[in-house]
Amino acid sequence: KPMTNYQIPQNTLLKFRIFNEFLMAxxxxxxxxxxDEYVDTMSKIYYSYFKGYSSRLTKLQYEEAAARDDLMGVEDTAKKGFFSSKPHMKNRSTVFTLGNRGEVLTTELEAPVIVPHAAAKNETRYSFECIFRSLHFALMDNCCREFLFISDFFMVSGAGSQNLFEAIMGKTLTLFLKLMEDSVQDCYDSIGIFLSAHIVYRYQSIMTKRNIPALDRYWDTILNHLWPRFEYIVTMNIQSVRECEPNKLGHIDNRPHYITRRFAEFSAAIVGISTTYPNDRVNRVLGQLQAEVENFILKMAAEFPHRKEQLIFLINNYDMMLSVLVERTTDDSKESEMYR
Known part of the structure; x- marks a missing residue:
């Protein structure tokens, strides 16, 4: 198991803490x-381990992740490769559907970290949020242990503990921040970004319960990378729906439209996860997306020549949205109430 061997000498050191007390006195x-020797040694150990681990782990991400053109208003046919009839996206959850990805916040939240060589041997690939979770669970676990050890062995507390911790973990945290900044900026998977933010909330809560403030600033910085990216991706989807012209979509019928289905799935995913940690920024951008989808539905309905067909189309689309939202969210959610 990664990064467990060093805990044995640490436990041994604690048995001889009295000698360190003598030296300090x-x-x-x-x-x-x-x-100083301890700080220098452990700083190098952590940096080396996490640099290697993060490098191997990021190679296990799905090769065909969500791309810039995987948007709500883009037709499925538009995303196919030039020489292939296969969709652009494969071997992963769809862009707008949660599926079982939410398990990363429940049963998988504190699961053992991914072991890269075992995953590579089995040719296992992971989504953005699974890799994010494994990296940060390893980081949180090691940081908690380290913070408690240095507080005990070196008899420091408060700002003293935090300063000593940062002297040890500073290079590693800088490495993580650069890695996260780069990976988030290259990501177009809005659900993956959203789940990652909620992983952070839950790890923050765990560390608060343990009374360990070691990563408080780090978590805030990560959230400041994740939320703007989420808003940016959703804004791209809003724009794609706004620019979607019904008269250019070819044949239409009165069944629920794929844009409506995508919005319903996406909205249900976001609303369902948000109940534990509500966020005004999320509500605002989701409301904007909803408004554009409703405008699109009205524009689509207007393409039908007869009023009866228009009404059937509207009823079918709103009914589908309501069905998905009621199934995936609480009955009293604002979104499901809106379509009743």
Whole structure:
């Protein structure tokens, strides 16, 4: 299991903490040398481990992840390769449907980390949020252990504990922030980004319960990368629906439209997850998307020559949206009430 061997010498060190207490009381310069050596050694160990682990883990992400043109208003046929009849997206959950991806927030939240060589051997691939979870569960677990150890062994608390922790983990956290910044900027998987933000909320809660503030600033920085990206991707979807012209979609019938289905699935996914940690930014951008989808439905209905056909189309689309929302969210959610 990754990063467990070093805990054995740490546990041994704790047995001899009394000697460090003696040094701190009688030979402070020697005690400082011991501490500096520990900081230098552990800083290198953590950095080396997490650099290698993150590098191997990111290679396990789905090769064909959501791309810039995987938008709500883009036709399925428009996403096919030039020489292939297969859809652009494969071997992963669809862009707008949650499926079982929400398990990363429940049964998988504190599951063992992904072991890269085992996954590579089995040719297993993972979604954005699964890799994010594994990286950050490993980080959280090690940071909690380290924070508790240094507080105990070096007899520090408050700002002293935090400063010593940052001296040890600073390079590693900088590595993580750069990795997250790059991977988030390259990601067009809005549900993956959204799930990752909620992983952060839950890990924040775990560390708060453990009374360990070591990663408070780190979590806030990560959220400041994730939420703007989520809003950006959803805004791209809003624009794609706004620019979708019904008269260019070819044959239409009165069945629920694929844009309506995508919105219903996406909205249900976001609303269902948001109940634990509501977010005004999410509500605002989801409301904008909903308004554009409703405008699109009205434009589509107007393409039918007879009033009866228009009404049937509207009823079918709103009924489908309501059915999906009621099935996936609470009965009293604002979104499901809106379509009743």
């Amino acid at each position: 009688n030979e402070r310069h020697v005690a400082k040398e011991v501490r």
